[in-house]
Amino acid sequence: MEPNIVEPDKPATHSGLSPSVPLSNHPLHLSPEYKSTILRSPTRPLMLVPDQMKNLRMPVFGDSCLGALDNDLTKNARKNGEPIGERIKIAGRVLDASGRPLPNVLVEIWQANAAGRYIHKAEIHDAPLDPNFLGAGRLLTDAEGRYSFYTIKPGAYPWGNHYNAWRPNHIHFSVIGPHLDQRLITQMYFPGDPLFAYDPIFQSVPKHARELLIAKFSMDWTEPEFALAYEFNIVLNGRNQTPFE
Amino acid sequence: MTTLPITPSQTVGPFFAYGLTAHQYGYDFNSLVEGELVNPIVHSAELIYVSGQILDGNGQPVSDAMIECWQADGQGQYNTQPIAYPTDQSSFIGFGRLGTGTTRTNQFTFTTIKPGATAPDSAPHINVILFLRGSLRTLYTRLYFADEPEANEQDALLRSVEPERRTTLIATKSKDGHYQFNIRLQGSDETVFFDL
Ligand SMILES: [Fe+2]
Numbered sequence: 001m002e003p004n005i006v007e008p009d010k011p012a013t014h015s016g017l018s019p020s021v022p023l024s025n026h027p028l029h030l031s032p033e034y035k036s037t038i039l040r041s042p043t044r045p046l047m048l049v050p051d052q053m054k055n056l057r058m059p060v061f062g063d064s065c066l067g068a069l070d071n072d073l074t075k076n077a078r079k080n081g082e083p084i085g086e087r088i089k090i091a092g093r094v095l096d097a098s099g100r101p102l103p104n105v106l107v108e109i110w111q112a113n114a115a116g117r118y119i120h121k122a123e124i125h126d127a128p129l130d131p132n133f134l135g136a137g138r139l140l141t142d143a144e145g146r147y148s149f150y151t152i153k154p155g156a157y158p159w160g161n162h163y164n165a166w167r168p169n170h171i172h173f174s175v176i177g178p179h180l181d182q183r184l185i186t187q188m189y190f191p192g193d194p195l196f197a198y199d200p201i202f203q204s205v206p207k208h209a210r211e212l213l214i215a216k217f218s219m220d221w222t223e224p225e226f227a228l229a230y231e232f233n234i235v236l237n238g239r240n241q242t243p244f245e
Numbered sequence: 246m247t248t249l250p251i252t253p254s255q256t257v258g259p260f261f262a263y264g265l266t267a268h269q270y271g272y273d274f275n276s277l278v279e280g281e282l283v284n285p286i287v288h289s290a291e292l293i294y295v296s297g298q299i300l301d302g303n304g305q306p307v308s309d310a311m312i313e314c315w316q317a318d319g320q321g322q323y324n325t326q327p328i329a330y331p332t333d334q335s336s337f338i339g340f341g342r343l344g345t346g347t348t349r350t351n352q353f354t355f356t357t358i359k360p361g362a363t364a365p366d367s368a369p370h371i372n373v374i375l376f377l378r379g380s381l382r383t384l385y386t387r388l389y390f391a392d393e394p395e396a397n398e399q400d401a402l403l404r405s406v407e408p409e410r411r412t413t414l415i416a417t418k419s420k421d422g423h424y425q426f427n428i429r430l431q432g433s434d435e436t437v438f439f440d441l
Contacts, residue, residue: 049439098248134274236251238248
């Protein structure tokens with residue numbers, strides 16, 4: 001499977017940047033439609049730092065960190081039965097921008113249950129909790145940078161950003177790559193979600209890069225009589241300038 | 246050489262705790278790292294405590310941030326050994342992670358030792374990585390120590406910061422072994438964040 005490649009449909013206008021500046025795929029820090037950014041995003045320009053700092057090695061995690069069911073959210077919190085909802089597989093690779101697979105990367109995920117309810121105590125959405133579903137998992141990528149989770153497809157849920165605001169179905173991902181500039185937290189979405197057009201968090205991503213956050217349905221990886229599969233590849237900053245140690 | 250498009254960043258959102266910081270919030274899931282960057286028994290004589298708040302543009306403490314620290318050991322060496330679980334078999338971890346929602350004042354407190362200098366032109370420091378609801382990207386900053394004035398004076402990165410903003414990167418010493426480091430997301434004393 002090749003990672004997603006997105007052709008920019010046209011040069012996006014990232015306000016404040018001249019066209020000669022390479023386009024970032026990341027959202028701007030301030031994205032006023034997502035109201036919480038207004039008081040929580042830096043207002044001063046970020047300080048440029050030497051490559052040496054970007055290249056700082058991050059911590060690595062050993063196999064002892066992983067429980068046998070940590071990557072199977074359909075099993076890792078069972079109390080008296082199976083979690084309710086559509087069982088799915090989420091799999092892919094973690095690579096750097098040069099296409100190198102990144103092995104032994106800690107990938108942590110968390111999500112709402114099938115009803116769109118998070119187990120988090122501050123969550124107030126009036127949808128049922130599932131006694132057999134926590135919604136958190138983790139793994140380390142294998143030697144080819146591959147990963148695979150089983151989980152339950154998360155439901156959409158409302159939030160308070162604006163009137164009738166709903167988040168598209170999504171799974172949160174945290175990734176600790178090998179270098180300091182490869183620390184990424186993102187969200188994975190599902191193909192064809194009608195809420196994309198209304199979600200200021202998804203829309204905060206420059207238009208040309210939004211597709212990178214949408215998993216692809218994979219018939220190849222779908223398991224007969226068991227679970228639909230989605231492919232989601234994660235690309236971290238590359239190291240084109242620096243020889244790989 | 247192929248260049249693949251980078252995966253865009255998204256906010257950590259408000260509900261990360263039961264996944265990323267489960268144990269300290271009392272959820273039924275283990276945590277690989279927490280607020281102790283060292284084994285406090287092994288290092289009892291040299292322990293320091295680094296506390297602070299994340300403050301928004303109104304000066305209000307943020308209750309749903311997650312802060313990570315990554316630092317060298319007392320000799321200026323980063324831990325290259327795999328972090329194990331449970332962690333108590335390793336006396337120096339160097340990496341920690343706390344959410345700000347577990348205390349009434351939304352203070353975080355890391356337990357660690359003072360890092361050694363990692364290079365001749367570098368003062369002791371801790372790399373700080375910050376995520377919060379309302380932030381769409383990874384925020385990076387550094388923590389230096391107020392009781393290292395000469396080393397701070399020689400630090401290449403600190404010297405490249407506008408003089409009037411340098412104090413935003415320097416933890417103050419509240420009492421012996423206790424440092425205070427508030428991160429201000431906005432305002433006249435907005436913390437310096439790095440472009441990585
Ligand atoms: Fe969410």
